[in-house]
Amino acid sequence: MSYGQQGLKKEEEISRIQEVSSLKRDNFKITVSIDRERSMSQSPLYNQYEIQKYNLHPNYSFAHLDDMIPKGTPKFIDSGQHYVERIVRAFYYFKQCSLIGPSGTGKTHIVYLVAELCGLPVWEVNCGLSTSAYDLIGRFIGLGKENWIDGLVTRWLKLGGIMYLDEANMMKQDVATRLNPVLDTRGHLVLNEKDNECVERHKYGYLILSMNPYSAEFSGTKPLNAAMRRRMAVWINFDYTSVGDQISPVEVKMLRGRAKVSEDIAYKVVQAGAELRRQYKAGDIPYGPSLGDLINWATLIYDGNTPNVAAEETIIALTSDNSEVQDDIRRIIETVFPKPQ
Numbered sequence: 338m339s340y341g342q343q344g345l346k347k348e349e350e351i352s353r354i355q356e357v358s359s360l361k362r363d364n365f366k367i368t369v370s371i372d373r374e375r376s377m378s379q380s381p382l383y384n385q386y387e388i389q390k391y392n393l394h395p396n397y398s399f400a401h402l403d404d405m406i407p408k409g410t411p412k413f414i415d416s417g418q419h420y421v422e423r424i425v426r427a428f429y430y431f432k433q434c435s436l437i438g439p440s441g442t443g444k445t446h447i448v449y450l451v452a453e454l455c456g457l458p459v460w461e462v463n464c465g466l467s468t469s470a471y472d473l474i475g476r477f478i479g480l481g482k483e484n485w486i487d488g489l490v491t492r493w494l495k496l497g498g499i500m501y502l503d504e505a506n507m508m509k510q511d512v513a514t515r516l517n518p519v520l521d522t523r524g525h526l527v528l529n530e531k532d533n534e535c536v537e538r539h540k541y542g543y544l545i546l547s548m549n550p551y552s553a554e555f556s557g558t559k560p561l562n563a564a565m566r567r568r569m570a571v572w573i574n575f576d577y578t579s580v581g582d583q584i585s586p587v588e589v590k591m592l593r594g595r596a597k598v599s600e601d602i603a604y605k606v607v608q609a610g611a612e613l614r615r616q617y618k619a620g621d622i623p624y625g626p627s628l629g630d631l632i633n634w635a636t637l638i639y640d641g642n643t644p645n646v647a648a649e650e651t652i653i654a655l656t657s658d659n660s661e662v663q664d665d666i667r668r669i670i671e672t673v674f675p676k677p678q
């Protein structure tokens with residue numbers, strides 16, 4: 338089947354491909370035992386998510402790219418949004434999807450988790466960095482056809498797995514123009530540089546975009562290029578688990594599990610974090626802390642520092658190197674952890 342077929346799959350494709358593993362004949366009795374379809378991965382978290390019916394590479398192994406398949410990715414917490422299942426489902430039906438949310442809400446984390454759960458290698462491109470079309474498509478490193486080296490996207494097209502375009506809204510126009518044909522039903526790339534060689538998209542080549550609606554900090558957000566936007570069937574919104582007055586007990590519990598602080602400290606750290614996130618989303622400060630950042634802060638508290646001292650070299654320094662902004666952050670933290678007079 339060529340890439341890009343939309344909507345439901347044909348019946349026979351959905352029906353599980355089962356394998357007859359043994360056929361024994363003893364005394365006129367025939368025993369046929371049937372193996373369940375092999376699972377997509379050996380991930381220890383595989384059965385904790387409802388993804389078993391979406392096999393993303395039936396009867397195809399990515400063992401030859403094993404070092405590109407993530408291992409040991411921590412669990413992803415959500416409050417019933419079922420992000421993992423929604424991403425796997427989008428891959429199954431549409432081959433690609435988009436994640437939108439502020440930085441630190443776990444977009445990169447979940448891409449790695451989905452790759453591990455589905456046994457797929459990850460190809461990652463940060464579009465915010467000065468990635469050129471040469472890096473993605475390929476280039477000649479000398480004269481003659483044999484001196485061509487494939488770029489990342491070309492290798493992904495040939496070998497399959499997940500292409501992760503981080504900060505896709507920061508992508509330069511010339512790069513987007515080259516990528517667009519890969520994202521639609523034509524699903525191939527023409528290497529004009531190399532005698533118009535045509536590279537088809539791998540049968541199990543999946544693509545995921547992520548973008549930060551508040552990125553580029555105060556210099557304004559760039560909307561995703563319209564041609565690319567049209568080609569994505571599924572958009573999934575991410576947000577912090579706790580923001581403003583909304584404190585998630587799951588996030589507090591997760592923090593306690595990872596940094597071993599008391600319930601009271603864990604709650605207050607999340608509370609301060611939630612306020613910083615609210616102000617970041619309102620455009621008042623340049624960064625909102627992720628769960629990972631709060632875990633780092635709490636780890637230094639656990640080590641014996643006061644919350645205010647521990648915040649200095651973690652949350653405060655991380656948010657900005659501008660001393661006025663740092664003062665603002667310090668004040669926000671003091672509303673939750675007042676300094677002894």
Ligand SMILES: Nc1ncnc2c1ncn2[C@@H]1O[C@H](COP(=O)(O)OP(=O)(O)O)[C@@H](O)[C@H]1O
Binds near residue numbers: 439440443628
């Ligand atoms: N819902 C979540 N469950 C578990 N960890 C999370 C979650 N959200 C964020 N994190 C942690 O916060 C940190 C930042 O997440 P990351 O995936 O880099 O965010 P993003 O890519 O959206 O900027 C990582 O350490 C990640 O493990």
Ligand SMILES: [Mg+2]
Binds near residue numbers: 441444445446503
């Ligand atoms: Mg990220």
